Amino acid sequence: MxxxxxxxxxxxxxxxxxxxxxxxxxxxxxxxxxxxxxxxxxxxxxxxxxxxxxxxxxxxxxxxxxxxxxxxxxxxxxxxxxxxxxxxxxxxxxxxxxxxxxxxxxxxxxxxxxxxxxxxxxxxxxxxxxxxxxxxxxxxxxxxxxxxxxxxxxSSTSSLLASIPAKAQQTHVVYTKIEKLARLSNIPYGFFNRTTWKPQADPPIPLISLPRHQWDRNQLAVVTGPEPEWVDLIVNNLDEGPHPFHLHGHNFYVLFIHKASIGWGSYNPFQDAFPPGLSLPSASSDPEYTPYDLTRAILRDTVQIPSRGYAVLRFRADNPGVWLFHCHIAWHLASGMAMVVDVLGDIEGEWAHSALNL
Known part of the structure; x- marks a missing residue:
């Protein structure tokens, strides 16, 4: 350099x-x-x-x-x-x-x-x-x-994989893309769902010091609640290019990554009966059944999600704080391709839960 x-x-x-x-x-x-x-x-x-x-x-x-x-x-x-x-x-x-x-x-x-x-x-x-x-x-x-x-x-060692539960207690779905919008002067901005991230500015105080109703409109949050829980975060990349996403404060298990050969290749478990890219299962009445091969999961803190694809990330939300989840490509983060994960905070602001599932 x-x-x-x-x-x-x-x-x-x-x-x-x-x-x-x-x-x-x-x-x-x-x-x-x-x-x-x-x-x-x-x-x-x-x-x-x-x-x-x-x-x-x-x-x-x-x-x-x-x-x-x-x-x-x-x-x-x-x-x-x-x-x-x-x-x-x-x-x-x-x-x-x-x-x-x-x-x-x-x-x-x-x-x-x-x-x-x-x-x-x-x-x-x-x-x-x-x-x-x-x-x-x-x-x-x-x-x-x-x-x-x-x-x-x-894949991670068997001792690390032994702690993965068959099911998560929460599931959140987000969509990410860089867009040029007329209302933003056709300047490229990165989005999670409909929010492009910027540091808290109104008021200019760290999020962890503010009640959630005072967070400004640039903060899209996954709220995990006041108790430690296992969380599935499904990240859909709608872009024509890949993105390396990094979560602060936690490691996550990468359960599955899929890139579509045609179309967008996104996955919403609240609408789709089965994750795209996986073989259809045989009928199973086992409540602990999971479509993912947990013996091949990998514990990481940065994952490359392909273009027109998605990743299923599972993590234990047990480290208190407001943590950034963002693209590690420098100008994508600068353009707003980020969101926050609020772990073990108060339960105020449940709008964040429902907004992620729209």
Whole structure:
């Protein structure tokens, strides 16, 4: 990143950053996508990866594939922890590299100035390799994928999944989209239902310090009530592009994600008999029946919801506060693609419950 203290001349010749590793050591690497738009994938040429955690310390079920060389896609706001090992079949003196590939799903139009793939050399601190032979400016060999870890298909460990109830005690439905409206001068604004979020301004006091009847019209809220309860939040993305959504204050289980091949692909359990994208169930009188495969759920705090799709998120509303739920693409949040989740507050303002189900 170019900053004032460290400018980057894109037309000049500069040494590539590189990794200096010891072939006899195992490394734990935490990768954070601090970008404002695109996801990315990491690809290693001569190293094996093991995914162990997502989103800052949430354990995942160990992968059966032991020779993975790439992992992703990691979307804005998401994190992953990897164990990195030099492949035992590779000579310690063999060159290696790391390639970072940007996900093209967020780029609607071609950009000739964009280089979506960057490769960086990896050097090993091996006494048999003279330091004079290390040339950071030399082009690095491009990795060839052998096996890939799709982190969107990972599941949490069985101990984490054991706490998911078959049914939630509350269900809330929201729809999100960026729209240009004449009443807003045709400027793009992000919406949840019919509300585009802005910080509380009238009066300009933190929401948690105000009774709900004094919140201004820019605050759409899911109100979970005064007691801890399990909540299903169904988020319908009506946009032609995906959105990475992040919830503050809580982790949530991602029970199901669906992208429609045609139409909008939204889901409203108050109107639809069954979630789109799932196989129709056989008749069941079991009151604990759930259409979701809870053994494949993943606990996260940021989820990528595809265009014209939806996600079913289940969380335990037990952390008191007024928490922001928002798109992690910077200008989508700035445009108002956010809402709040009011947890363990007072029961005043039940209008918020019903408004979400319109």
């Amino acid at each position: 170019a900053v004032r203290a460290r400018p980057i001349d894109c037309n000049g010749n500069h040494s590539l950053p590189y990794l200096d590793l010891d072939p006899n050591l195992t490394y734990r690497i935490r990768v954070v996508n601090t970008g404002s738009l695109a996801g990315f994938t990491l690809r290693f040429q001569e190293e094996n990866l093991q995914l162990i955690q997502l989103d800052g310390g949430i354990d995942v079920e160990p992968q059966s594939q032991k020779s993975a060389t790439s992992a992703g896609i990691l979307f804005p706001g998401q994190r992953m922890d990897l164990i990195l090992r030099r492949s035992p079949e590779v000579d310690d003196q063999a060159p290696s590299s790391l390639t970072i590939d940007l996900d093209q799903g967020c780029f609607k139009y071609p950009n000739p100035a964009l280089t979506p793939s960057h490769t960086f050399p990896i050097y090993y601190n091996n006494p048999s390799i003279p330091e004079s032979n290390i040339n950071p400016s030399a082009p690095a060999p491009i990795p060839n994928d052998t096996f890939h870890i799709d982190i969107e298909r990972a």
